[in-house]
Amino acid sequence: MANSSIRSAGVVGGGLVGSAWAIVFARAGVLVRVFDASEDIRRSAPARIRASLEDMAKAGLVEGVDAICSRVTVVESLPAAVSDVDYVQESVFERVEEKRAVSEAIGTLIRDDAIVGSSSSGIPASAFTEHAPRRERFLIAHPVNPPHLVPLVELVPASWTDPAILPWLRAAMEALGQAPIVVKREIEGFILNRLQGALLREAWALFEEGYASAADIDLTVSHGLGLRWSFMGPFETIDLNAPGGVDDYARRLGPLYQSIAQSRSNPHPWSPELIERARLERRAALGQDELPERSAWRDRRLMALVAHRRSQPSG
């Protein structure tokens, strides 16, 4: 495993997230074995994986769907998925008891030098790997759904995770075509959901106080802030938005942002009445029965955007 590359992977949990991880591994040439405790999910996984790959092929994102599918094997037991692989991606249901049981079982089966990443979006590794055998080999590898289209992966160690794993797995994830980041220690929501939460908090507050409709707040992002943010993060954005760079920007605009922040110092939960107002506006814009069709549109737009980004120079 010296070359920072995963040559064989096990995926535990074969639902939407696990199936998408299987695509990430297989399209990069990695042999992957998928296990799910549910026989129904094991049976449906190959068709689900093939259907996603065929959509991606239509968008010009992959070639050779048959060859990719041939690298994915659905197996009938946990040992068959995780024994003797370089890397295990655990993607079972987000419940601490379930994560704990499967992690302890995986820990007894893996090689000493294997690594186990969990897709957990909220539960930190310290909450379910403390008593797992080889617990120093476990960490969070939290993807954005679906990981075969959105490349970000948050790597979050527990305090007992072997620190040498982080640079190795970061390089290995990059070799797969993902965009890993390192969250240096555990924090609620990790980085991505904290950033999303901060923006959502302000969006809901502006909506609640009647400054703008949900549709207009959405336009502010989709036709304003989101254009730059689709290829540059917030620090690079402000670094290029003042002649002297990030420090020049922070000195000029820091007082405005501090004043805005002070106006939001008493967070309160989203009330049922507020949620109902948002529901009414969204359901007037998009009927309940149109949600699946709009989600399929979102995935087509994501695929086209990924293809577009690949065509652009990174600078």
Next chain:
Amino acid sequence: MANSSIRSAGVVGGGLVGSAWAIVFARAGVLVRVFDASEDIRRSAPARIRASLEDMAKAGLVEGVDAICSRVTVVESLPAAVSDVDYVQESVFERVEEKRAVSEAIGTLIRDDAIVGSSSSGIPASAFTEHAPRRERFLIAHPVNPPHLVPLVELVPASWTDPAILPWLRAAMEALGQAPIVVKREIEGFILNRLQGALLREAWALFEEGYASAADIDLTVSHGLGLRWSFMGPFETIDLNAPGGVDDYARRLGPLYQSIAQSRSNPHPWSPELIERARLERRAALGQDELPERSAWRDRRLMALVAHRRSQPSG
């Protein structure tokens, strides 16, 4: 002016923002007269406008650069720019005394049914139009820089702005190809900078507390959150991220976001030491002398992204 379309426009202030507005009007077929108090700026404006249009033509965003340029006239006086036009876009320096003086001068010159939008990014219209003649015809029309590439425009009335202006100008801005939103009453930072400020606040706090590098926080947006946000706002994003829609999502994840918000209830300013840490990381990633080249890259990426979005079905 019944058809919600601007047939003639005056731009006051011919710098970067004013020049970009001239492009917005002229490419939509509108005759536009540009005035700046500085002779230097008046002299350089035509070449600046032509250079931007030639970049856009290379990216496939406009055709007929000569014809567009022919609709822009730089004039030698304020009356020549604003008398007898349907719409005035005021883009002078962001200082309240300057905005007040030019607004009072514009108010004496315009037709009774003209509308005056200010590009002000922070100062509300109530702070500088109170004593302007025809003050009911003034409001904020805040663009994102540069408005010929990023279409969002925030329309923000003062309490004395004629309410009938808002639907008319919204439709007229849409006819120009912009994406206007209505901010129903004045608030510090309007909508866009409040949303950006909320995300920046969390980004700086995570950086300050050592959870991640600025580069990794940037990746979280540019390879994670920003992909969807480049074509869908935050409310539509969460509406499609739970089976039952926005209310289902809010009930499931509201407690997590409330907990994250409570961890940020005491905002403090970005300290000089913190700003210095961000400067050091950014300047290690991108030298001070490379800032202009990277800004040019950003604008090429924005142009390519705009061309890509035009090729996509809106759903």
